[in-house]
Amino acid sequence: MEMSSWVERAGKVLMKNVGRLPVVFARGEGARLYDVDGKEYIDFLSGIAVQAVGHSHPAVVAALQKQAEKIIHVSNFFCLEEQVLLAEKLAALSGLERVFFANSGAEANEAAIKLARKYGRTRMGGKYEIITAYHSFHGRTMGALAATGQPKYQEAFRPLPEGFRYAHYNDLASWEAAITPQTCAVLLELVQGEGGVIPVDPAFFHGLVTLCRQHGLLLMIDEVQTGLGRTGKFFAWEHLGVKPDIMTLAKALGGGVPIGAMLAKEEVATAFEPGDHSTTVGGGGMAFAAALANLKIIEEEKLPERAARLGAELKAEFQSWQQELPVIKEVRGWGLLLALELAIPAQPVMRSCLEQGLIINAVAPTALRLVPPLNISEADLAKGLAILKQVLKEAQ
Template sequence: MNKNAVMALDAQYYLPVFARYPIVLERGEGPYVYDNEGKKYLDFLAGIAVNLLGHGHPGLVKAVAEQAGKLIHCSNLYYTEVQAKLVQKLAQRSGLERVFIANSGAEANEGAMKLARKYGKLQSESKVEIITAQHSFHGRTLATLTATAQEKYQKGYEPLPQGFSHVPFGDLTAMEAAVSAKTCAVLLEPIQGEGGVHVPPAGYLKAVRELCDKHGALLIFDEIQTGVGRTGTFFAYEQEGITPDIVTLAKGLAGGVPIGAFLAREEVAQAFHAGDHGSTFGGNPLACAAALAVMEAMEEEGLLDNANKLGQLLQDKLRQLAQKYPGVITTVRGRGLIVGAELAGQGRGIVEACLEKGVIINCTAGNVLRFVPPLNITAAHIEEVIAVLDGVLKEHGAF
């Protein structure tokens, strides 16, 4: 089918919930994707931080193909070796003793909040409040969009679930005022991704950890976007010298195969009993095999070091562009290979111009160019992106 035919089918039958760009992607190889007209694009969005190993990674392809030939799905009424191996690896990597495998980030966050509520009620029937940060993003189910303190995602879905409150991200004074005996958990992204790649002040997350301990509240880190090496360590929280009570993962964990997970301390996990939570597809052998392949590649290919080194190079290059175009880029921030370049105006036009020139990035929060490429990119790929962006900004001029 040609591009127009595909787009016409989508327009006729798909729910009108996506503002898609007018290309039809057909295949990928490494950090590149190709549309059905043969045009090549350098993919620095990676499925929104999902395609951790790029496209067509041999180890991932082999693991998925082999597992598909053996067993794709198995009910959680039974055991599988591949699931057991994955939860062992995640538990050992995190220092959190228990793991539940789901299908998405929203499901992982739902499960984490359910567990926090159940654990809180063991202490007091009133210990049910969950505190999140403004401009966060935790998912699109009713509970997770309530936790997502952005009105644009909540409008039209009222009444929203009760028991949530929101404070400014990085504001310790506001957090101290909000946490009380009724707080069962504080849920934070170590770096806000969808909210604009916001990095909290130094020491903030550690101070929140101490505050939660003081009030008997759980600390939950949403590492849907920052986890699995994106920031240069497997979990972003490792860089803060702390450990949460619960952490959630998804996106890059299986390199593109849908998966989610939440991990918890043993004491917290024991609040759940058989029948308290579940998932039909969660932890299926195909997704688990893909996740194991991703974790193996990360270890064997030095992807954490690469994310640190290449992330710093990307920020340095973007700051050079900010100096060259001071009326366009105002701030560059991030950690590892989650990087944001804040603009003085709206960014969609710049994203569209880059796409036309064969580079895929995106704009979040309206005015922040977001770069979340595969973790196995090279310096040459960064130079290619910067050259295209330089040309686009030159043509764009100041806002």
């Protein structure tokens, strides 16, 4: 069946809750995708920073096949071997001793919010407020949505859960002003992904850490988009040398098999008692197997280091384009989480790229986001860049 028919059928049956592009994919391999008509695309989006090791990596496919034949799910009354192995691996990589598995980034953040509140209620004399950043993104479920400091996502769904206050990213005075006698935690991204790829200012961050210490607040870092090598380190907080009290992960962890994780320091994690929080599947066998395979590839192929190197090269490349392409106003980001700020709207550029066989994301009205697989080949990267350059030349 032709793609236009699939698009028509999708339009009739899928809820219109997202602005879908008229492309239906049939297959993926590494950094390449193929639509149902057989057209090839270079993928600079990676399923929104999910396919860190590329599409259908043979080792991930093999791990999933093996797991499907072995065991898939037993409920949260019991454990799976793979669950223990994955928790041990994440704890060893991060130095955060306790792990809870969920099914998505939003769910991981819900768990973080609940842990912070339980800790605040029981260990901080009843405190419950959490400060988050304007332009942040923490997910679409009600708690995560309340944490997301973007009214455009919130307005239609009010009333939202109480107990969230917002402060301006990279503006320490604003966070200081948001602290009340009820504040128990801060939650922030170290590169605001959906907010337009805005990196944290290290001086602001260290100031915030000091504020947290002075006021006894929990430091919670959302690494759903930045985690697992994307920014050039395994976790973005490694760039800044401060381990959070609570961290959330998702996206690249399962590489498309739904899983999220909330990790915490031992002392913080003790606030949760049996019955406080749970979910029936919470990742499950397939997701644990996929995550173990993904982490092995990320470690063995040194993908964080590769992201750092390729990210630096890409930044230099884009800066060298600026002479010829003044339409590029700014290049920003860490590792392979990059954005080009344009002097023109980003949507038409994204659509022209799509027509030419490059998947790239218009993350803000005038910003393009680049999040290719961390193991994208130099040849595929060059091919994608050539398309982007040509489209930008024609657009300016």
